[in-house]
Amino acid sequence: MKNIYISEEIKETCPYIALGCIQSEIVVKDTDEKLYSEITDYCNTMREKMVVADIAKQRNIKDTRKAYRSLGKDPTRYRSSAEALARRIIKGQELYSINNIVEINNLISLQSLYPVCAYDLSKIQGDITLKRAEKGAKYNAIGRGQLNIEYLPVFCDELGYFGSTTSDSERGMIDKSTKDILMIIVSFNGRAGLDKHIKNMARLLKEFALAKNIIIKFI
Secondary structure (H helix, E strand, O other): OOOEEEOHHHHHHOOOOEEEEEEEEOOOOOOOHHHHHHHHHHHHHHHHHOOHHHHOOOHHHHHHHHHHHHHOOOOOOOOOHHHHHHHHHHOOOOOOOOOHHHHHHHHHHHHHOOOEEEEEHHHOOOOEEEEEOOOOOEEEEOOOEEEEOOOOEEEEEOOEEEEEOOOOEOOOOOOOOOOEEEEEEEEOOOOOOHHHHHHHHHHHHHHHHOOEEEEEEEO
16 A cells, blocks of 8 residues: 555644545446446435535535635635535536546545545555645646645645545546556545445445455555
8 A cells, every 4th residue: 555644734724534545456447337327326316315505514525614614725616526526416417427437436425425536556656645735736637627726635746736635636547547546535524434435435446447456544
């Protein structure tokens, strides 16, 4: 498992921060029909049970918003990836079908309402640290162009920032050439809620991405 750390500033500002991490060898491919069906069923269930106004009331969303405010970021302008995804589903919009790893990432994010990040390990250099981005920080986010990431919780390596709980950068993105991945669930209310989602993530990776040599770590 890659060395992954949480900065002291994040720990002090967000004392209940916890990470659930999976590192694994996988096979990236188009979305399996069975996986797509599992995602579709869950999305339909969400639409039946919730309206958009309910999303901000969910505990994991509320605690993520609180963390953003504590770090100096407006969570209504820069939503967590989980909140943005949930809003998209509740509004009746479909998910983009990209590949099996992205679909697994999306499903876990919807089920947990925690931000979930996925990276190609070959594109990450050295140790990883979760920290508060500096004032004026930006990077090219997947599908969003230049994103203002200042004060967001961000992952960085020896080369700089490569991911955040709002939107990951193009540098670490997963594509058909990816062989080894790191997936991280970010909780701002402790580890208790992470275990079941990490177990489900491992199941999905085994079933739909032929995952092997899985390593699980909680931080």
